[in-house]
Amino acid sequence: xxxxxxxxxxxxxxGGSLRLSCAASGRAFSSNIMGWFRQAPGKEREFVxxxxxxxxxxxxxxxxxxRFTISRxxxxxxxxxxxxxxKPEDTAVYYCAAVRRYGYPSTSSEYDYWGQGTQVTVSS
Numbered sequence: 001x002x003x004x005x006x007x008x009x010x011x012x013x014x015g016g017s018l019r020l021s022c023a024a025s026g027r028a029f030s031s032n033i034m035g036w037f038r039q040a041p042g043k044e045r046e047f048v049x050x051x052x053x054x055x056x057x058x059x060x061x062x063x064x065x066x067r068f069t070i071s072r073x074x075x076x077x078x079x080x081x082x083x084x085x086x087k088p089e090d091t092a093v094y095y096c097a098a099v100r101r102y103g104y105p106s107t108s109s110e111y112d113y114w115g116q117g118t119q120v121t122v123s124s
Contacts, residue, residue, distance in 0.1 A: 022096030
């Protein structure tokens with residue numbers, strides 16, 4: 001049974017910060033890449049950031065680079081997304097995802113496992 005459980009969403013004012021967590025269990029342990037996506041109302045799900053669990057290399061969408069940081073704690077099977085300088089346009093449901101593959105997957109169709117999502121709302 002694959003489980004990805006997100007937490008840490010909430011309401012924050014513009015310019016504020018939030019940290020999201022994603023705890024993995026089950027077959028997700030076999031994944032080598034974990035990522036974050038987000039989906040705003042009426043929009044498609046979009047890539048935010050991802051990290052290789054071995055080595056820790058990261059990559060980001062241009063819209064969040066320099067403001068968001070993805071990290072992992074392999075001992076806890078947990079990935080984090082630190083979000084700083086939040087903007088109203090960051091408002092969305094944020095999803096954790098995992099996959100085992102080569103390359104740098106950045107589309108939702110490339111990921112096999114998904115969490116249930118956590119709401120992030122940034123007020124102006």
